[in-house]
Amino acid sequence: MTDRMLRGGVLKGYFDFVLSEHGKDAWQDCILNTNINPKDLKDKDLYPEAYNIDLLTCISDQYGLEELRKVGNYTAKNLGGLAHLVRFANIKFFLRKAKESYEETFPFGKVSVLTDEFSKNASVIFKDSNVIEESCVAWLGAFEGFLEVTRTKGTVEKVKCQVKGDEYCEYKLRWE
Numbered sequence: 001m002t003d004r005m006l007r008g009g010v011l012k013g014y015f016d017f018v019l020s021e022h023g024k025d026a027w028q029d030c031i032l033n034t035n036i037n038p039k040d041l042k043d044k045d046l047y048p049e050a051y052n053i054d055l056l057t058c059i060s061d062q063y064g065l066e067e068l069r070k071v072g073n074y075t076a077k078n079l080g081g082l083a084h085l086v087r088f089a090n091i092k093f094f095l096r097k098a099k100e101s102y103e104e105t106f107p108f109g110k111v112s113v114l115t116d117e118f119s120k121n122a123s124v125i126f127k128d129s130n131v132i133e134e135s136c137v138a139w140l141g142a143f144e145g146f147l148e149v150t151r152t153k154g155t156v157e158k159v160k161c162q163v164k165g166d167e168y169c170e171y172k173l174r175w176e
């Protein structure tokens with residue numbers, strides 16, 4: 001587990017979320033509780049997975065697990081690497097790019113996007129990626145965010161969860 005690292009940009013995004021949704025005091029609490037200073041984080045640098053776990057857990061401790069859905073949604077909409085792709089407005093293209101972006105951002109675990117040219121649905125599978133339920137809920141919100149930014153009317157359902165004992169985490173996206 002020692003080499004499980006992720007990019008600082010994601011962590012900074014969590015702090016931005018707390019600041020914009022819950023204000024400066026909540027943002028300060030987050031810093032105190034995790035001992036992570038967002039000002040020290042660099043977008044492209046890699047940080048231990050423990051930072052991710054501590055921050056997400058801190059948010060769920062304060063606001064409940066469902067809050068992570070909003071965190072994921074916020075992150076999906078604000079990640080610089082993806083924002084410029086919105087103009088393509090095609091969920092399948094976006095999911096492929098999201099996989100590349102994922103591998104760049106979280107260089108551990110494995111994500112697979114299963115879809116084909118004709119179907120209006122996709123399965124996204126995470127293997128050895130999520131270790132806490134908070135991450136799983138955040139991804140649910142992230143996929144909902146991807147549908148929104150591509151102006152796709154659809155739903156996301158979490159059908160399997162490795163944290164809860166399944167072989168992997170799986171999300172089903174369906175759209176019109």
Ligand SMILES: [Zn+2]
Nearest residue numbers: 136161162169
């Ligand atoms: Zn899961």
